[in-house]
Amino acid sequence: MSCGTVADDRLRIDADRLWARHMELARIGQVGETGNCRLALSEEDAKARALFASWCRDAGLSLRSDRAGNMFAIRPGRDPSRKPVAAGSHLDTQPHGGRFDGISGVLAALEAVETLNDAGVETDAPLAVVNWTNEEGVSFAPGLLGSAWFAGLIDDEDLDAIEGPGGERFADAADRIGWRGDVRPDEMALDSFFELHIEQGPVLETEGDQVGVVTSVQGLRWLDVRVTGMDAHAGTTPLEARRDALLAAAAIVVELNRVGRASGPDARVSVGRFCPATDGPSTVAGRTDLVVDIRHPDETTLAGLVERCAAACQTAAEAHGCDAEVSQRLAVPPRAFDPSCVAAVEDAARALGLRHRRLPSGALHDASNIAPVAPTAMIFVPCRNGISHNVAEYAEKEDLAAGCEVLLHAMLARSGAG
Ligand SMILES: [Zn+2]
Numbered sequence: 052m053s054c055g056t057v058a059d060d061r062l063r064i065d066a067d068r069l070w071a072r073h074m075e076l077a078r079i080g081q082v083g084e085t086g087n088c089r090l091a092l093s094e095e096d097a098k099a100r101a102l103f104a105s106w107c108r109d110a111g112l113s114l115r116s117d118r119a120g121n122m123f124a125i126r127p128g129r130d131p132s133r134k135p136v137a138a139g140s141h142l143d144t145q146p147h148g149g150r151f152d153g154i155s156g157v158l159a160a161l162e163a164v165e166t167l168n169d170a171g172v173e174t175d176a177p178l179a180v181v182n183w184t185n186e187e188g189v190s191f192a193p194g195l196l197g198s199a200w201f202a203g204l205i206d207d208e209d210l211d212a213i214e215g216p217g218g219e220r221f222a223d224a225a226d227r228i229g230w231r232g233d234v235r236p237d238e239m240a241l242d243s244f245f246e247l248h249i250e251q252g253p254v255l256e257t258e259g260d261q262v263g264v265v266t267s268v269q270g271l272r273w274l275d276v277r278v279t280g281m282d283a284h285a286g287t288t289p290l291e292a293r294r295d296a297l298l299a300a301a302a303i304v305v306e307l308n309r310v311g312r313a314s315g316p317d318a319r320v321s322v323g324r325f326c327p328a329t330d331g332p333s334t335v336a337g338r339t340d341l342v343v344d345i346r347h348p349d350e351t352t353l354a355g356l357v358e359r360c361a362a363a364c365q366t367a368a369e370a371h372g373c374d375a376e377v378s379q380r381l382a383v384p385p386r387a388f389d390p391s392c393v394a395a396v397e398d399a400a401r402a403l404g405l406r407h408r409r410l411p412s413g414a415l416h417d418a419s420n421i422a423p424v425a426p427t428a429m430i431f432v433p434c435r436n437g438i439s440h441n442v443a444e445y446a447e448k449e450d451l452a453a454g455c456e457v458l459l460h461a462m463l464a465r466s467g468a469g
Contacts, residue, residue, distance in 0.1 A: 066452035086442025091185035116232030139181030149444025253437030263431025282337035392428035
């Protein structure tokens with residue numbers, strides 16, 4: 052029972068193959084020289100899935116999908132009674148996204164499995180390469196949707212009914228691209244889940260580390276805020292007589308920033324969506340909708356921060372003669388990862404002689420959803436200047452390869468190479 056150890060030099064991943072696949076996938080939905088736009092369940096997503104599926108089939112993996120369109124590419128193990136050791140991430144991107152966010156986790160998982168194929172190494176537990184649907188949540192909100200459904204956080208009917216562009220239902224969109232399958236989460240219960248991801252922050256690069264051993268993910272809340280005033284004529288209505296919802300919403304954005312800054316270095320408060328109901332240059336807007344994104348690693352602190360943000364919305368709206376209706380759309384609690392899986396990642400990094408450090412994740416990931424239903428851990432790879440959700444996003448080939456080797460050996464430790 053000793054083969055498949057880190058010292059086994061047959062088990063080196065193919066860095067060129069891993070990199071070439073990143074570049075090939077990036078041609079689907081390419082934006083400019085280095086960007087990507089592959090929104091979940093779009094035609095571009097369908098093409099990316101087809102390419103990924105062809106690689107999986109070439110690697111001898113069997114492919115299945117579930118109601119959410121999540122893809123599972125399975126390599127059998129020697130012990131059919133064991134649950135699969137899974138790894139993956141997401142192939143969808145932001146509208147002006149990069150070539151690595153999510154993609155690297157899916158491709159690294161596939162590369163780990165192909166490395167075992169090439170070396171003729173069998174594992175006791177089956178292995179699964181996973182592509183979670185709609186991590187980014189751009190056209191079908193919220194994000195992390197496929198993994199949320201898989202983990203039982205959203206029921207079948209609510210998933211199916213989520214509306215995307217043009218009012219298309221999620222279920223119809225998943226059907227349209229051909230990946231709405233019938234696997235139930237209990238049939239696909241996972242032994243464990245590992246997600247490799249670019250850091251999307253500057254810590255590893257700044258500290259000169261090649262691998263991040265991710266210990267936890269901070270919690271997130273989304274607040275829907277509807278500010279209601281009254282539509283009015285821009286020429287005839289005196290400034291003091293207005294109930295300008297856009298002005299009130301702008302004041303809310305400024306006030307939320309103040310609340311965030313006053314809540315310590317770990318607090319994050321942002322407004323990324325801001326939609327006045329009217330779009331007329333000569334109309335004072337009677338309604339403006341915005342979405343507030345609030346994050347903190349500590350659940351109690353996060354709850355207090357959310358309360359202060361909601362109160363700030365009310366106060367700022369009233370100061371401009373408007374009403375604010377605040378409702379919570381999404382709540383993801385902070386997640387600590389499984390100590391044994393975190394240790395498997397750390398042990399692999401140490402044994403491979405890679406500079407590594409433990410750190411929390413500032414961004415949400417599918418791993419946050421999977422953590423309550425299967426032992427989970429993440430591996431971070433440095434990305435240039437911490438830039439992500441940006442066409443300039445970049446990770447070094449060598450760093451991706453190092454992270455992939457850590458992933459391979461963490462999966463081996465978990466799956467047992469007989
Ligand atoms: Zn991602």
